[in-house]
Amino acid sequence: MGYHKRTELNKRILKISEKPEEINPTGGFPNYGFVGNDFLLLKGSVAGPAKRLLKLRLAIRSPGAVKEPQLTLVSSG
Secondary structure: OOOOOOOOOOOEEEEEEOOHHHOOOOOOEOOOEOOOOOEEEEEOOOOOOOOOOOOOOOOOOOOOOOOOOOOOOOOOO
C-alpha cells in the first residue's frame, strides 16, 4: 500500500520549537526515542507511522472559543 491522503479536524498546535531539550523526557518517548530536530507538538492523534511527514494548512472553519491548554509531561523513566 502507498501513501494515503487524510484530512483531520480539531488539531491544536501546542508548541513549536527549535530546542529539542525542552520536550525530551528522561529515557526518550516510548516507541520513538529522543527528538533531535525542530519539533511541532500537536493535541490529538495523527494518522500514520512514527516519523512520517505531515502537511499542515490553515483551518477552513472559523475557530470557536479558545481555551488555555494544559501541558503535562509523562515520563516512563
